[in-house]
Every structure is written in structure tokens, then in C-alpha cells.
Amino acid sequence: MSTKAIQILALVGFVFLTGWAHARVPIETRADLGADFVPAPSAVAAASLGFDAILADYYWLQAVQVAGAQSAIDERVAGHLGRLVDVVTTLNPHVGHPYRFAAIWMTHSRAQVLEANRLLERAIEYHPDDWRNRFYLGFNHFYYLGNYPAAAEALEAAMELPGAPRYLPRLVARLKSQTGDIEVAAVFLRQLLEGTEDEAERAKYETGLDEIEIERKARFLDHARAAYRELAGKDIERIEDLVTGPFRVIENFPDPEPDAIPDPLRRGSFWEIEGDRIVSSYLGARYEVHYSHFGGHKGALYDEHTNLEPDAAEDTGYEHAEGEGA
Amino acid sequence: MGALLRIQALATNTFREAIRNKLLYTLLGFSFLMIASGVLLATLSYVEMDEILQDMGMSAIRFFSAGIATFVGIGLIYNEVDRRTIFTILSKPVSRSEFLLGKWAGLTFTVWLQLALMALAFAVVSGLAGAPLSSDHFLAIALIGLELMVLVAIATLFSAFTTPMLAALFTLGFWMIGHLTRDLHALSQQSDLEGVAAAGSWVFQLLPDFEVFNKTLEAVQGLPIGAGEVSLAIVYAVGYTGCTLLLGSMIFSRRDFK
Numbered sequence: 376m377s378t379k380a381i382q383i384l385a386l387v388g389f390v391f392l393t394g395w396a397h398a399r400v401p402i403e404t405r406a407d408l409g410a411d412f413v414p415a416p417s418a419v420a421a422a423s424l425g426f427d428a429i430l431a432d433y434y435w436l437q438a439v440q441v442a443g444a445q446s447a448i449d450e451r452v453a454g455h456l457g458r459l460v461d462v463v464t465t466l467n468p469h470v471g472h473p474y475r476f477a478a479i480w481m482t483h484s485r486a487q488v489l490e491a492n493r494l495l496e497r498a499i500e501y502h503p504d505d506w507r508n509r510f511y512l513g514f515n516h517f518y519y520l521g522n523y524p525a526a527a528e529a530l531e532a533a534m535e536l537p538g539a540p541r542y543l544p545r546l547v548a549r550l551k552s553q554t555g556d557i558e559v560a561a562v563f564l565r566q567l568l569e570g571t572e573d574e575a576e577r578a579k580y581e582t583g584l585d586e587i588e589i590e591r592k593a594r595f596l597d598h599a600r601a602a603y604r605e606l607a608g609k610d611i612e613r614i615e616d617l618v619t620g621p622f623r624v625i626e627n628f629p630d631p632e633p634d635a636i637p638d639p640l641r642r643g644s645f646w647e648i649e650g651d652r653i654v655s656s657y658l659g660a661r662y663e664v665h666y667s668h669f670g671g672h673k674g675a676l677y678d679e680h681t682n683l684e685p686d687a688a689e690d691t692g693y694e695h696a697e698g699e700g701a
Numbered sequence: 702m703g704a705l706l707r708i709q710a711l712a713t714n715t716f717r718e719a720i721r722n723k724l725l726y727t728l729l730g731f732s733f734l735m736i737a738s739g740v741l742l743a744t745l746s747y748v749e750m751d752e753i754l755q756d757m758g759m760s761a762i763r764f765f766s767a768g769i770a771t772f773v774g775i776g777l778i779y780n781e782v783d784r785r786t787i788f789t790i791l792s793k794p795v796s797r798s799e800f801l802l803g804k805w806a807g808l809t810f811t812v813w814l815q816l817a818l819m820a821l822a823f824a825v826v827s828g829l830a831g832a833p834l835s836s837d838h839f840l841a842i843a844l845i846g847l848e849l850m851v852l853v854a855i856a857t858l859f860s861a862f863t864t865p866m867l868a869a870l871f872t873l874g875f876w877m878i879g880h881l882t883r884d885l886h887a888l889s890q891q892s893d894l895e896g897v898a899a900a901g902s903w904v905f906q907l908l909p910d911f912e913v914f915n916k917t918l919e920a921v922q923g924l925p926i927g928a929g930e931v932s933l934a935i936v937y938a939v940g941y942t943g944c945t946l947l948l949g950s951m952i953f954s955r956r957d958f959k
Contacts, residue, residue, distance in 0.1 A: 432746075
């Protein structure tokens with residue numbers, strides 16, 4: 376056998392050996408390993424050697440991969456995403472979507488929402504004519520922090536900007552009158568749903584809208600129950616009393632599940648009485664507008680940015696949430 | 702006039718020599734590959750894909766251009782000394798300063814030519830991917846050309862008195878520091894010690910500030926690039942190149958080749 380033939384055979388052998396070994400090395404990304412170290416934004420910026428834009432892209436793609444690799448974004452992952460977006464927007468503050476991407480996920484604690492708001496304020500600084508960042512800021516203030524004046528202020532600034540939805544003035548008026556309710560939340564969520572194409576983000580908003588739909592139906596049943604009480608002079612004993620017997624106040628029960636759910640995904644939910652409230656077993660709890668459970672006590676809602684006095688806020692009728700929701 | 706003709710002749714010769722360097726084509730090939738790979742990278746995101754594609758292209762242009770300027774530039778004079786051709790050249794009525802200037806001009810022209818080719822590849826990839834292109838993109842690339850002009854001058858300076866290995870290390874070091882000087886300056890100004898702040902200011906004035914030529918982000922994000930900034934960048938590049946080449950000439954004129 377000639378030397379050349381031996382060399383070719385050796386080459387083929389090495390190629391197969393390398394391929395064999397490599398195929399057996401576990402393919403794990405940093406996201407799979409749960410590695411969530413993110414360097415300080417200022418350190419990355421200093422070490423970027425002028426390649427700020429491409430490094431920002433690198434960290435942005437990492438954020439997309441981290442979000443995509445998780446079946447659910449928990450508080451740790453959301454914090455990781457927030458730190459990645461902080462680096463992205465420090466390196467290239469002119470990016471658009473990453474600010475809102477962070478705001479979507481950083482909702483697990485009051486500290487996270489405040490951090491998301493800091494990023495959104497940076498977005499507003501660099502994109503003063505983009506109404507969406509102000510809208511997201513307003514949403515965070517309203518939905519997660521229960522701070523209606525701050526939400527109204529953010530939306531008021533967005534009203535006059537190009538492309539802003541026409542209903543914003545009405546939303547601002549409702550927020551200013553402290554009558555934020557599930558309809559305000561629905562308007563916010565519908566707009567957020569309209570503005571995103573990402574499947575995970577859409578699912579999050581759709582869940583929120585489903586919950587609002589069920590809450591609307593539950594409130595309808597609450598009214599029916601009040602009507603029954605007035606007619607019968609007593610409370611219902613069973614939920615069926617609303618549609619049967621001499622004091623039938625409604626024809627049929629509304630669907631305890633969201634109307635849009637396809638049949639194969641239906642869970643066979645039902646309405647049940649839980650004390651003073653009628654609850655769908657689909658959610659197991661009544662829907663509340665915002666997550667005032669941040670920090671475990673109501674006082675956590677009212678920070679230095681909030682103009683509401685705790686007592687005044689209580690008058691708005693919003694209670695602690697159960698933790699489910701959008 | 703005669704000096705200009707002699708520099709031109711030396712520059713032409715340097716250009717011919719540089720385009721025979723295989724390293725140039727290797728780096729150029731890699732740069733094309735990186736510019737094109739921006740298309741794949743952009744697909745990993747679901748937003749701002751045009752920006753990612755162009756960030757990648759611009760970064761590849763700057764990275765590989767700097768590589769070509771450094772690694773082709775460092776051997777400029779060493780090769781002439783190594784091959785003993787420098788004695789033939791300097792035995793003619795050519796001063797050492799003219800020799801150095803000719804070398805710098807030839808290599809600058811070479812890196813500008815490869816920059817133009819990379820810009821063309823960038824435009825083709827952007828066009829095919831449907832990413833918007835404006836005159837600001839080419840202005841940003843032209844500013845990279847100014848950065849390369851300064852970098853070639855630095856490579857020429859080190860090539861004038863040291864070995865290629867050391868010249869490569871020094872030139873790359875200057876290139877890295879050139880992109881860090883603003884941060885170093887800002888850090889030094891935060892110091893409570895007056896001496897540190899003053900030293901920081903001196904270092905900032907002395908070392909190149911390559912961020913003057915970095916308008917990649919503005920071009921890709923569609924932000925305006927001020928005419929004033931561009932004018933000042935041109936003046937800065939000419940001034941810094943002039944200083945570096947003058948220093949190089951002074952060192953080179955005292956060098957003993959024996």
C-alpha cells in the first residue's frame with residue numbers, strides 16, 4: 376500500500392473517530408445548564424472594543440434562546456432575561472423591541488416590575504416618539520403596581536404620539552377617575568396581544584383575556600344571584616337554583632370555560648359557590664386586576680412613585696390577587 | 702514634486718507586493734463569509750433582523766480590515782530588511798522618510814481596496830436580504846477607512862524598529878486601547894487623586910481614540926451622522942497619522958540595518 380493511500384485511510388479514520396466522539400458529547404447550551412451569569416452592563420460596554428452593536432445582538436439572541444428554551448418563565452429566568460436585556464440596551468440603547476420583551480416577562484415580583492419600568496424609561500428616553508413603550512409602562516403601573524395616576528400619566532404622554540390607539544384618552548379618563556376595572560385590563564391586554572407576534576407572549580395575553588372573560592361571566596352570575604335573593608328572599612342553595620325552580624332568574628349558565636377553547640381542550644369545568652362568590656372550576660378562583668401580592672403585604676404596592684394613599688387605594692375595591700392571570 | 706513621484710512609486714510597489722500576500726485573501730474570504738453569515742444569525746431573532754444582519758456585516762468589516770491592516774502592515778519594512786532589498790532602494794535617491802511614507806501609502810491603498818470589496822459584499826448581502834441601505838452605511842464604512850489609515854500608520858511605525866511579532870502585538874494593543882481610551886479616561890476622571898485624573902487625560906490625548914470613527918450603530922439604527930463629526934474625524938485621522946508617521950520617520954532615520 377502506498378504512503379498516499381495510508382495517509383488517506385488515516386484521514387478517513389480520524390474523521391470517523393472525531394465524528395463518533397463528537398456525536399457522543401452532550402449538546403448543552405448555557406440555557407440548558409441553567410447558567411444565568413450575565414456580566415455587568417458597564418463591564419461589557421467597556422470591553423466591547425467598539426463592537427457594541429454586535430455584542431448587543433449576541434446578548435439579545437441569548438435572551439431569545441433563554442426564553443425559547445423554557446416551558447415556563449419563572450422568576451429566576453425572568454430575572455436572567457432582565458439582566459440580559461439590560462446589557463443589550465446598555466450596549467445599544469437604540470434597539471426597540473428588547474425593552475418591551477423584558478417588560479413582558481419581568482412580572483414576578485414588585486422589584487422585577489420596577490426594574491422593567493426602569494428599562495422602559497430608558498426606552499422612552501431613546502424613542503420619545505414611540506407610544507408603545509409608554510403604553511407598556513402604563514400597563515405595568517396599572518396592572519402590576521396598582522398605581523393608576525402613574526399609569527394615566529404614562530398613557531397621557533402616549534396619546535399624542537403617532538400611531539397611538541384612539542381609545543387611549545378614554546383609558547386615561549378611567550384611570551384618572553380611579554375606576555380601573557377588568558374592562559380597562561381587557562383593553563390593555565387586547566392591545567398588547569395585537570402588538571406582538573411572539574407565540575409565548577401571545578399565549579400570556581390570551582390567558583389574561585380568557586380569565587377576564589370568565590370573570591365577566593362570574594359577575595353575570597353574581598348579579599343573577601342577587602336577583603334571586605331579592606325575589607326569593609333567601610340565597611340560593613345550589614348553583615342550579617338560578618336556572619330551575621319557581622325563581623328561575625336566568626335561562627342558561629354561561630360556559631365556565633373561555634368560549635374560544637376548542638372542544639378537544641375542554642376540561643369539563645363547572646360553576647360552584649364559594650361563600651359569597653360564584654367561581655368557575657376552570658380557574659378555581661376569581662380574577663383580580665393586579666398582582667398586589669407583591670412583597671406579601673398590601674403596603675408594598677405604595678412606593679415612593681405612588682401618589683395614592685393606601686386608604687384611598689382600598690376604596691377602589693381592588694383586592695389581593697390569587698396569583699393566576701395574565 | 703520629485704519626492705511625491707518617488708513616494709508614489711514606492712506605494713505602487715508596496716501595493717503590488719501586498720496583493721500577492723495570501724493572508725490578505727484568507728482574511729478577505731473570511732470577512733465575506735462572516736458578512737454572509739449575518740443572514741443566518743438574523744434568523745435566530747424574531748425582531749430587528751435587518752439590524753442584526755447589518756451589525757454582523759459592519760463588525761466583520763471592521764474586524765477583518767483591522768486584521769489585514771495589522772498583519773500585512775507589520776512585515777512591511779522587516780521583509781525589505783530581511784531580503785536585503787532595502788539597501789538597493791535606499792542606495793537610490795530615496796530618503797528614509799519617503800520610503801516609510803511610500804510603504805504606508807501603498808498599504809493604506811490596499812486596505813482601502815479590500816474595504817471597498819467588503820462594502821460591496823455588505824451591500825449585496827443587505828440587498829438580497831431586503832435590509833434597508835442608506836448613504837450613512839457607506840459613510841460609516843468610510844469612517845472605518847479612516848480608522849484603518851491610522852492603524853496602518855501605527856503598524857508602519859512599529860514595523861520601522863521592531864520584529865513583525867512585536868509589531869503585531871503592539872499594533873493590536875494600540876487598536877484595543879484605541880477603543881478603550883474613552884472608558885479609561887472616564888474612569889480616571891472619577892479618581893479622587895488629581896494625579897490619576899491628569900495622567901488619564903494625558904493618556905487619552907496621547908493614545909488613539911478609534912471610537913471617533915465608530916458610527917456603525919448610528920448607521921444601522923438609521924440615526925443621523927453629523928457632518929461636523931465626520932469633518933472632525935477626518936481632521937483627527939490626518940493629524941494622528943501625520944504625527945505617527947513623523948515619529949516613525951525619525952526612528953527609522955536613525956536605524957542601523959547592519
